[in-house]
Each structure stands twice: as C-alpha cells, then as structure tokens.
Amino acid sequence: xxxxxxxxxxxxxxxxxxLSNQLVAKTRLKEDTWATNIGVSRxxxxxxxxxxxxxxxxxxxxxxxxxxxxxxxxxxxxxxxxREILEVGAVRLMAVKITKEKxxxxxxxxxxxxxxxxxxxxxxxCEADVKFHExxxxxxxxxxxxxxxxxxxxxxxxxxxxxxxxQVSDYELTDNEHRQIVKAIKSRKTDLAVEWxxxxxxxxxxxxxxxxx
Amino acid sequence: xxxxxxxxxxxxxxxxxxLSNQLVAKTRLKEDTWATNIGVSRxxxxxxxxxxxxxxxxxxxxxxxxxxxxxxxxxxxxxxxxREILEVGAVRLMAVKITKEKxxxxxxxxxxxxxxxxxxxxxxxCEADVKFHExxxxxxxxxxxxxxxxxxxxxxxxxxxxxxxxQVSDYELTDNEHRQIVKAIKSRKTDLAVEWxxxxxxxxxxxxxxxxx
DNA sequence: ACAAAAAATATTGTTTACAAAATTAATTAT
DNA sequence: ATAATTAATTTTGTAAACAATATTTTTTGT
Numbered sequence: 001x002x003x004x005x006x007x008x009x010x011x012x013x014x015x016x017x018x019l020s021n022q023l024v025a026k027t028r029l030k031e032d033t034w035a036t037n038i039g040v041s042r043x044x045x046x047x048x049x050x051x052x053x054x055x056x057x058x059x060x061x062x063x064x065x066x067x068x069x070x071x072x073x074x075x076x077x078x079x080x081x082x083r084e085i086l087e088v089g090a091v092r093l094m095a096v097k098i099t100k101e102k103x104x105x106x107x108x109x110x111x112x113x114x115x116x117x118x119x120x121x122x123x124x125x126c127e128a129d130v131k132f133h134e135x136x137x138x139x140x141x142x143x144x145x146x147x148x149x150x151x152x153x154x155x156x157x158x159x160x161x162x163x164x165x166x167q168v169s170d171y172e173l174t175d176n177e178h179r180q181i182v183k184a185i186k187s188r189k190t191d192l193a194v195e196w197x198x199x200x201x202x203x204x205x206x207x208x209x210x211x212x213x
Numbered sequence: 214x215x216x217x218x219x220x221x222x223x224x225x226x227x228x229x230x231x232l233s234n235q236l237v238a239k240t241r242l243k244e245d246t247w248a249t250n251i252g253v254s255r256x257x258x259x260x261x262x263x264x265x266x267x268x269x270x271x272x273x274x275x276x277x278x279x280x281x282x283x284x285x286x287x288x289x290x291x292x293x294x295x296r297e298i299l300e301v302g303a304v305r306l307m308a309v310k311i312t313k314e315k316x317x318x319x320x321x322x323x324x325x326x327x328x329x330x331x332x333x334x335x336x337x338x339c340e341a342d343v344k345f346h347e348x349x350x351x352x353x354x355x356x357x358x359x360x361x362x363x364x365x366x367x368x369x370x371x372x373x374x375x376x377x378x379x380q381v382s383d384y385e386l387t388d389n390e391h392r393q394i395v396k397a398i399k400s401r402k403t404d405l406a407v408e409w410x411x412x413x414x415x416x417x418x419x420x421x422x423x424x425x426x
Numbered sequence: 427a428c429a430a431a432a433a434a435t436a437t438t439g440t441t442t443a444c445a446a447a448a449t450t451a452a453t454t455a456t
Numbered sequence: 457a458t459a460a461t462t463a464a465t466t467t468t469g470t471a472a473a474c475a476a477t478a479t480t481t482t483t484t485g486t
Contacts, residue, residue: 005277
C-alpha cells in the first residue's frame with residue numbers, strides 16, 4: 001500500500017467518513033458498495049478496512065463483514081482537546097494576519113451553511129462545517145500548524161444521520177457559533193472569538209456523548 | 214476477515230513474531246515468503262499486514278512494501294508493567310496450588326532453554342522462554358487471568374537477531390533468573406520468587422531499550 | 427395472517443492471474 | 457577494477473473470477 005495507492009485512497013475516504021461521523025455506528029460497510037463509490041477495486045477497500053480494523057475504527061462481524069465502531073468517550077474528549085489547541089492557536093495567529101478577504105470567505109461559508117441547513121441538505125452543511133474550520137487553520141498561514149491539523153484526521157462533532165428536531169437545532173446552534181466567531185474576529189476581539197470557539201467545541205463534545213449513549 | 218479466516222491466521226502469526234522480537238526492526242516483510250511459510254494466500258498476508266499497519270506495528274516503505282517497526286520506549290514500558298502485574302499475580306496464585314508436577318515441568322523448560330542456548334539455537338531458546346512464562350500463567354489455574362494474558366499479546370524482551378557476545382550473556386542471565394524463580398517457588402519462598410521475577414522484567418526492559426537506541 | 431421452509435440474491439472469503447514497479451544480477455565501457 | 461548501464465528476476469499493486477456463506481425474498485402450509 002504505497003501512500004498513493006488505491007488502498008490508501010479507500011482507507012482515507014472511509015476513515016474520513018467515520019471520523020466526521022457521517023456513518024452510524026454498527027452499520028455494515030459493504031465492500032462492493034464502497035469500491036464503486038470511491039472508484040477503486042474491492043480489494044483496495046478490503047485493505048483499507050483491515051487497516052481501520054487495526055485502528056479499531058471498525059470491527060469484524062461474527063459472520064464476517066466489517067462494521068463501524070462508535071468512538072469512545074475518551075476518543076471524543078481527546079479529539080476535542082486537540083482541536084481546541086490547534087484552532088485556538090490558529091485564531092490567535094489569524095488575528096494578526098487578518099484581511100478583509102479572509103473575513104469575507106468565512107462569512108460566505110457561514111452563508112452556505114445556513115442555506116443548506118434551511119434546505120435540509122445536512123450532508124452539505126456538514127461539508128461547509130469542515131470547510132469553516134479548515135479555513136480558520138488555513139488563514140493562520142502557518143504550514144506546520146496546517147500539517148499537524150491534517151495529520152490528526154480530526155473529526156467533527158455532528159451527526160448527520162437521524163434528522164430529528166434535536167439535530168436540526170444543533171445545526172442552528174452551530175451556525176450561530178460560527179457567525180459569532182467571525183464577528184468577533186472581524187471586530188478585532190480575539191479573546192471573544194476564542195471564547196466562542198471553545199464554547200463551540202464544548203457543546204460539540206457533549207452532543208457527541210449524549211447521542212452515542 | 215472472520216476470526217477463523219486465513220487473514221486472521223496470517224495476522225496472528227506475524228503479530229506474534231513482531232511482539233516476541235523475532236523480527237528485526239526495519240526488515241521487509243515479503244508477502245509471498247510469509248504466505249508460503251504460514252500456508253495461506255498472499256492476499257491473506259496482505260490483509261494481516263494492513264491490520265498491523267493500523268496497529269502501527271509495521272510501516273509502508275516509500276516505494277511500497279511493509280516493514281516492521283521497532284517498539285517505542287513507551288510501548289516497552291507499558292508492556293513490562295502489564296506483564297509484571299499478571300505474572301506476579303500468577304506466581305502468588307500458583308504458590309497455593311503448587312504441585313510436584315508443575316515444578317518438574319518448569320525445570321524441564323529451563324533445561325530445554327539451557328541446552329538450546331548452549332547449542333546456539335536462539336530461536337528455540339526464545340520459544341522456551343515464551344513457554345516458561347506461559348506455564349507460570351497456566352499453573353495459576355485461573356481462566357480469566359490466562360485470558361487476559363493471551364489477549365494482551367504480550368511480547369518478550371529478547372533479541373534473537375545479532376548474536377553478539379552481549380546477546381549470549383543476556384540469554385545466560387535469563388536462564389539463571391528463570392531457575393531462581395523456580396527454585397524459590399519450589400522451596401515455598403513466594404516473595405523471593407516474585408522478587409526474581411520483577412528483577413527479570415526490569416532487566417528485560419533495559420535490554421530492550423539499549424538495543425533499540 | 428403468521429410461521430416455517432425453500433429459493434433467490436447478495437456478500438464475503440479465497441485464489442489466480444497479470445501488469446507495473448523495484449530490486450538484484452549481469453554486462454559493458456572507462 | 458570500478459562505475460554506469462542494461463537485462464533478468466523478484467516483488468508488489470491491482471483486478472477478475474470463483475466458491476462458500478449470509479441474507480433477503482418468496483413460497484408454502486397451517
């Protein structure tokens with residue numbers, strides 16, 4: 001499995017989806033389905049799946065097949081801590097390198113998020129969420145930071161699965177928090193932005209924990 | 214990969230060899246070689262290798278292929294702690310369930326170890342070492358303990374690779390420690406047996422660490 | 427209508443084959 | 457003799473095919 005191989009492609013893709021909570025725990029990961037979706041051979045998917053098995057992100061069924069594991073509370077917490085450290089750092093760096101363009105881009109992402117939630121495109125909203133946080137990292141303009149962030153394969157705290165009312169309100173809260181962060185950065189209130197970001201993560205963690213149980 | 218599958222067989226075998234330090238770090242794991250040795254298809258080996266990749270026991274070469282990783286100091290230490298807890302517990306349990314047969318079996322294993330070291334069959338000596346420690350667990354006659362021990366896939370602290378004089382003396386020290394443990398158990402000096410066991414692990418850990426560096 | 431049995435379908439586990447790439451061995455030139 | 461180049465071999469990455477097992481659907485009987 002060279003880093004550029006098909007197996008790596010499959011591994012990365014499935015892993016991303018698990019870590020961004022786009023897959024419900026205990027669901028079966030059908031090899032052929034993923035193979036055609038990702039556009040690789042079934043064997044490549046199988047190799048990726050086995051790697052994920054080693055990482056304990058999936059399990060084997062008693063009668064064969066691979067099933068996605070739910071993240072442990074400890075995992076969720078660890079992830080929260082890491083994201084908080086990196087993104088708070090990014091916001092502070094960004095504060096000194098702030099430009100009108102960056103703010104506009106962030107606002108645009110917020111708008112995308114809003115409209116997609118309104119239209120019930122929760123998958124799309126999820127992507128916009130990822131984009132928002134990646135943009136913060138990007139705008140800090142620090143290569144090493146960006147690298148660390150990517151290397152972490154850091155998951156989001158959203159469940160785009162059951163579209164209960166609760167989930168919808170979660171998206172709305174997320175939307176508001178994102179906007180508050182941008183607003184604070186825009187008006188040069190770095191500490192306030194950090195405050196909102198931390199609040200954002202804290203809520204994200206608790207949402208994850210209560211849904212899992 | 215059902216738990217009884219070929220891939221599982223390959224995974225277990227390769228893993229065992231890595232964790233018992235029968236494989237030098239950085240050596241390439243040739244798929245076909247392992248396939249024929251273990252008696253499974255190359256694909257099964259590949260799947261096992263990918264699982265080990267997820268467990269970070271192997272890495273990918275830049276130009277493809279799988280290579281064995283060396284255990285980190287932290288790993289070595291964790292392993293030592295775990296083995297110490299389980300085996301010290303086992304010795305204490307064994308002390309109250311002691312029989313002449315058990316002692317004889319342990320002594321026989323020690324003899325095997327001695328003769329194999331003498332004849333420079335270091336691989337065989339390694340196996341005898343494993344056997345010695347497994348016997349201690351077995352003789353404690355506690356299912357759950359045995360299960361925990363097996364589940365841990367606990368590695369030994371020996372390098373059977375470069376047969377420098379240093380390594381040879383390591384085997385001799387090991388031999389002596391094993392015998393001291395048996396002798397203490399035989400004469401009902403449980404605390405002394407535990408003392409020797411702890412000493413044995415302590416030395417094992419430091420040997421591992423200085424060789425790796 | 428419900429439960430059990432049978433058939434049909436889908437999914438996985440395994441093997442084989444093949445092409446691409448890397449390694450090793452052999453050849454050539456300096 | 458050594459270094460560079462070429463050829464041979466090995467090893468990997470990928471795909472396709474097949475058999476065995478699971479799952480779903482349909483049928484049948486009560």
